Amino acid sequence: MxxxxxxxxxxxxxxxxxxxxxxxxxxxxxxxxxxxxxxxxxxxxxxxxxxxxxxxxxxxxxxxxxxxxxxxxxxxxxxxxxxxxxxxxxxxxxxxxxxxxxxxxxxxxxxxxxxxxxxxxxxxxxxxxxxxxxxxxxxxxxxxxxxxxxxxxxxxxxxxxxxxxxAHEPTQLRRLTATGLTSHTCEHRDLTGFAGQRVAVLGAGQSALESAALLYEAGARPTVVARAPAVVFGDPPQTDRPGTRSRSVRLRKPGSALGPGWSLLAVSRGAAAYRHLPTSVRLRLLHTVLGPSGAWWLRERVDGRFPMLCGRTVHSAVPEDGTVRLELADPGGGIEPLRVDHLLVATGxxxxxxxxxxxxxxxxxxxxxxxxxxxxxxxxxxxxxxxxxxxxxxxxxxxxxxxxxxxxxxxxxxxxxxxxxxxx
Ligand SMILES: Cc1cc2nc3c(=O)[nH]c(=O)nc-3n(C[C@H](O)[C@H](O)[C@H](O)COP(=O)(O)OP(=O)(O)OC[C@H]3O[C@@H](n4cnc5c(N)ncnc54)[C@H](O)[C@@H]3O)c2cc1C
CATH class of the missing domain: 3.50.50.60 (FAD/NAD(P)-binding domain)
Structure with missing residues (x-):
């Protein structure tokens, strides 16, 4: 002690x-x-x-x-x-x-x-x-x-x-958990151990995109699999200091602790009032305000570096010969196979x-x-x-x-x- x-x-x-x-x-x-x-x-x-x-x-x-x-x-x-x-x-x-x-x-x-x-x-x-x-x-x-x-x-x-x-993992992946072939991002403090491996990264938020970038830079071969139709990045701030931004920018997108914009300003200053919204509205806003996106500075470490399969959900994921055999479903009903050594879950x-x-x-x-x-x-x-x-x-x-x-x-x-x- x-x-x-x-x-x-x-x-x-x-x-x-x-x-x-x-x-x-x-x-x-x-x-x-x-x-x-x-x-x-x-x-x-x-x-x-x-x-x-x-x-x-x-x-x-x-x-x-x-x-x-x-x-x-x-x-x-x-x-x-x-x-x-x-x-x-x-x-x-x-x-x-x-x-x-x-x-x-x-x-x-x-x-x-x-x-x-x-x-x-x-x-x-x-x-x-x-x-x-x-x-x-x-x-x-x-x-x-x-x-x-x-x-x-x-x-x-x-x-x-x-x-x-x-930490949340989609239920259809539970069968894989015991095999060690899948893990949540929160289980890792160091991604360099994946060097040389094919890793599917599930998610489209900052954690998914940054993990994929770190994996790639460590010599792994990541593939991002995202339900979202496209991966989104924030815009770089116009200047280093909010006070030096033009008046029109400040009016259109006022600064807040959560980022620029009126809705972000409202939720960052209005936490006490948020509690009085109907439960369904609160839960919806929690997931839609600041939805999944990468930071502006991450874009150049992601774009064009490794495959990103957007608009896909995991239809099935089964262990096979020490690897993961994934079937990805697209919105048109198509099924696409993907074989990886590990599935990294970044689903929040x-x-x-x-x-x-x-x-x-x-x-x-x-x-x-x-x-x-x-x-x-x-x-x-x-x-x-x-x-x-x-x-x-x-x-x-x-x-x-x-x-x-x-x-x-x-x-x-x-x-x-x-x-x-x-x-x-
Ligand atoms: C990948 C990632 C990136 C993020 N980036 C940002 C960011 O850029 N900016 C930002 O504002 N937020 C970011 N966040 C969110 C951020 O993690 C949280 O806002 C913040 O850490 C929450 O603080 P906390 O004190 O609630 O929990 P934590 O920081 O998770 O601390 C939990 C504490 O609980 C202790 N604990 C757990 N169980 C026990 C126990 N049984 N007994 C005693 N102690 C226990 C742990 O030892 C630890 O001290 C990020 C989150 C993730 C996952």
């Missing part, structure tokens, strides 16, 4: 033994140390809420995204929210002696991981690098079990375990509370859901009092901004305020 973990455990035991009233002093527990967990913890700790936070700092980025990747979000929209100024990506770059950057600078993932860890060391030094094994409801609170076997009580729990538990993430195995089954069942996602209050609280969900799990309630780092400000402010009010 890391030293800070031991001291927090000692501190809590001491408090419990001394007072004999563990629940009154039970800490709030934040599960997860990615951008959302860190931003929430930073706010709770600034509000002097007794807190324990668990997880590996930036694990989602370090372990479940490929080396060599770049962020699609621009630097101005890639800061983890903190209660005080001085902890943005620009501050990190300045502290590292690096020059300021604008919208034309794609952030290398290694830089962003470094930034997240820098943020954690300064704003969330109490992080305990242990995993939460179980959460169960106990009278008026929660019983927490860590991987180390330690057990303690929490007054509230904020679940910020990110995307990985929600779907929120489903049932996938959160660390929540004891009875607790999971008590969480009211819609389409698998938790129903949340304006303060990110689920139907189980004291149990909060943030990050991607909150996107079906608050909209697409919660899928990105730029949503950490809204989420952390709302959650920390509700948690603080709830435990008083």
């Amino acid at each position: 890391p030293p800070n973990s031991r001291s927090a455990a000692r501190h809590h035991r001491a408090a419990t033994e001394a007072t004999g009233a563990p629940r009154e002093r039970a800490p709030v527990v934040v599960i997860g140390a990615g951008p959302y967990g860190l931003a929430t913890a930073a706010r709770l700790s600034a509000a002097r809420v007794p807190l324990r936070i668990f997880g590996e700092p930036m694990e989602g980025w370090h372990t479940h995204m490929p080396k060599g990747m770049y962020l699609k979000s621009v630097p101005a929209a890639s800061s983890i929210s903190a209660p005080q100024p001085g902890y943005g990506l620009a501050d990190f770059r300045a502290a590292e002696g690096k020059a300021p950057v604008g919208d034309l600078y794609p952030i290398p993932i290694e830089e962003f991981i470094g930034y997240g860890r820098w943020f954690q060391e300064r704003r969330v030094p109490e992080l305990e690098r242990s995993m939460v094994h179980g959460v169960r409801a106990v009278d008026g609170g929660f019983g927490i079990t860590l991987d180390s076997g330690e057990e303690f009580l929490a007054s509230a729990v904020v679940v910020s375990t990110g995307l990985v538990p929600f 993430y779907r929120v489903d509370v049932d996938r959160l195995g660390f929540l004891e089954p009875t607790l999971r069942q008590a969480v009211r859901t819609f389409g698998g996602a938790p129903r949340l209050s304006a303060g990110f609280e689920s139907s189980v009092p004291g149990l909060y969900f943030t990050g991607l799990a909150a996107a079906p309630t608050f909209g697409p901004v919660l899928r990105f780092v730029c949503g950490t400000g809204f989420a952390a402010r709302q959650t920390a305020a509700a948690v603080s009010a709830g435990i008083r």
Whole structure:
């Protein structure tokens, strides 16, 4: 157990033994140390809420995204929210002696991981690098079990375990899963091991296109298979700084954290209002606003480099002699064969509370859901009092901004305020 973990455990035991009233002093527990967990913890700790936070700092980025990747979000929209100024990506770059950057600078993932860890060391030094094994409801609170076997009580729990538990694979590929011939993009931190292999990449979003580019550059032979009729790329920003764009451009396509355009501006600023839209509208917007597309800077690494089979769906996928035999269906009803050594699934993430195995089954069942996602209050609280969900799990309630780092400000402010009010 890391030293800070031991001291927090000692501190809590001491408090419990001394007072004999563990629940009154039970800490709030934040599960997860990615951008959302860190931003929430930073706010709770600034509000002097007794807190324990668990997880590996930036694990989602370090372990479940490929080396060599770049962020699609621009630097101005890639800061983890903190209660005080001085902890943005620009501050990190300045502290590292690096020059300021604008919208034309794609952030290398290694830089962003470094930034997240820098943020954690300064704003969330109490992080305990242990995993939460179980959460169960106990009278008026929660019983927490860590991987180390330690057990303690929490007054509230904020679940910020990110995307990985929600990795989505089309059901017709399940037969292949056990063979190791298929994998989700989140299972890879390094794609160079595929050098020399034929890899079908399923999907048309940034993750699919960038994975295919990285595979190609590593000496693999990727083929993109996409349901969409064509692969789409964003347009490069007109200038490096939004303020220097012409008035007509700014009026037609106002800048926002999610990119230029009125609809993106509305969803990036209107997360609180989004929650009041009818459920069907919310779920539709979640998938259509910012639909699958590649970043502008990715186009030259993709176009003309490897085959892209658009307008195709997987009709069947079967293992054969250590390879995958795919049958692809086109809209005209035609079937086309494709033989590959591996099928890389880049079909994204779907929120489903049932996938959160660390929540004891009875607790999971008590969480009211819609389409698998938790129903949340304006303060990110689920139907189980004291149990909060943030990050991607909150996107079906608050909209697409919660899928990105730029949503950490809204989420952390709302959650920390509700948690603080709830435990008083
Ligand atoms: C390929 C890819 C590219 C992306 N690019 C961008 C981009 O350019 N810009 C952008 O804004 N967003 C991007 N995103 C989305 C981005 O990943 C999320 O917005 C962000 O990481 C969510 O942060 P989070 O804190 O919710 O989760 P994560 O960053 O996934 O962190 C999850 C945390 O939970 C912890 N954890 C998990 N289980 C447990 C447990 N049982 N106990 C304790 N801790 C646990 C992990 O250790 C980790 O610390 C991208 C996503 C993907 C997949």
